Amino acid sequence: MTTTVSDLRLAAERLRKALAEYESFLSGWQDANEPLSNDDHATPAEPDATMQEVQESGVAVTNDVLERYHAASDAVTGYVQQTRDQTDSDWSEVIAATEPVRKATLAVHAAGYGTHPETGERDYLLPAELCPARRVSMNAGTSPVTFTDRIAQYRAVANRFGIDADVVYHPGSGHGVSPSVAFPETDVTYVDVDVAAMDDLAAAGYAARWADATTYTVGGGADVIILRNAGLVEEAIVERNLRAGGWVFANDHLESARHVAGMGRIELLGVVPDDWPGDTPRIETTDLDPSHIEREGKMSPQSGSTDWEVSPLDLYVFRESTC
Template sequence: MTTTVSDLRLAAERLRKALAEYESFLSGWQDANEPLANDDHATPAEPDVTMQEVTQESGVAITNDVLERYHAASDAVTRYIQRARDQTDSDWSEVVAATEPVRKATLAVHTAGYGSHPETGERDYLLPAELCLARRLSMNAGSSPVTFADRIAQYGAVANRFGIDADVVYHPGSGHDVSPSVAFPEAEVTYVDVDVAAMDDLAAAGYAARLADATAYSVDGGADVIILRNAGLVEEAIVERNLRAGGWVLANDHLESAHHVAGMDRIELVGVVPDDWPGVTPRIETTDLDSPYNEREGKVAAQAGPTDRTGSPLDLHVFHERTHRGHARSNNKEPP
């Protein structure tokens, strides 16, 4: 089914209306559940358990409706983006503009139910789990900044092999993963995600974390390295907007990020780090390279003729800007 801009506007409007009903319910629910003022003469009333259960059930139904509208809106965006990918030459700035109303509404869903506690000022989920949209959508609820030894090893091996001296690294859709900060200790690493709790946790730990929709986010001055791992984002728009001249993109294909990056004219595949390498140091393949893993065919589809290599969606693909051959250092300097 072809999705039009009108379809996107309708999906956004339906989601906004569902959010408004949700917020209206919360306003009444929170008022009803406020503690009594500090008054010695106040006598607490016996709670009406039946009424509380009915109210809670009503709230869960409203919350579920918001989530249903959220997924419908997200699906509409996905179909629209796929249509752009199917075209020979797409203007990604137009795609970003067309999907903006839906993405703004979905970002509001990701933050609903999270905020500052009115008494302590601490940032946290403020609602019961079944009523808290932010918690129900989070892939990282209750987590804290985390690093992964295998990812650090992969990034470090790639930097050494290709002589990447990055000043700025961008990790959109990062969640709580701060492995790039360990792999690129001299670089300024920016993390962007719609997971409000994850970004709060990273910011509190001193990382440059931004609550934002990565599709429309711009890194000030661009990035030398963009890392796309398990993100499921509009990778073309992110790379087009943020990759510096001579820059690098590191992407796996769990959610087809590498597949999408491989389709960009300005980008070429220069290396693959297998997910399951033997020994201590990751192996980097630089010859007879294939395009990223194609899950529908169950094997890696070759860029120029078939090969015997099979791949995994968790392999790390190393991309470089085509106009800067010779694997120049990615700090906006001209190649030697």
């Protein structure tokens, strides 16, 4: 099914209207004198019919926001895939066409989140069932986290290829900050639509930005871009932010690796298996064929034989060709 620019505009308008109704609900909530709370089990000391009606209405409004959000996201996904199917893709046109939808979806990630009027802390302001931001978050309630296997992969790749990065960019990071451990002397920028996750990282001292990574620009560009379980418009991100001769690390859990492999002037130089014996990850560098990247591990990324089982969590190492 073809997704047109008109479809995108309609999806954006429907989501904006749903968000406007949600804002109206918030006013009704406050008028009912219900104290803001991030406690899922919080209930008024003396429940009354008015508050119950407002809350029931709020659940319906919140559900409508989320339904419109997913429909809008699907429309963008369909439009982007059509572009990927073309021989020559103009990603600036894709960015312009999808901008209204992406702005509206970004607003969903902030709906129900903000500064608590009593504590002054940034947090979810409503019970989970009434808070779109909380319900779309993949990271709600999580703190900054590192993963030893990812750190080992990044370090192994940097050592193997002699990568001395000044700037690392990790879009779609959530609460994951493994790059900061793998590259301790490097400026690492984290960007995600999850406002709570970015607030948590910023409070912990990381360079975190709440934004749509599709249009975010790292000042001066990045030497390394890490795309891990991100599900983003990878081509636009790499085109906008990768410095000449820069590196891209990507797995294929959400098809990031295959999208990067399809870009011009991007070369596949290595693959780090997700599972390896011993302490040091091994890096496959021979007989690599990027056309064989398969999400379910049904094909080897190599044209020849292999003695390891391919996983969508394998790390693919790309570099921009300077030739």
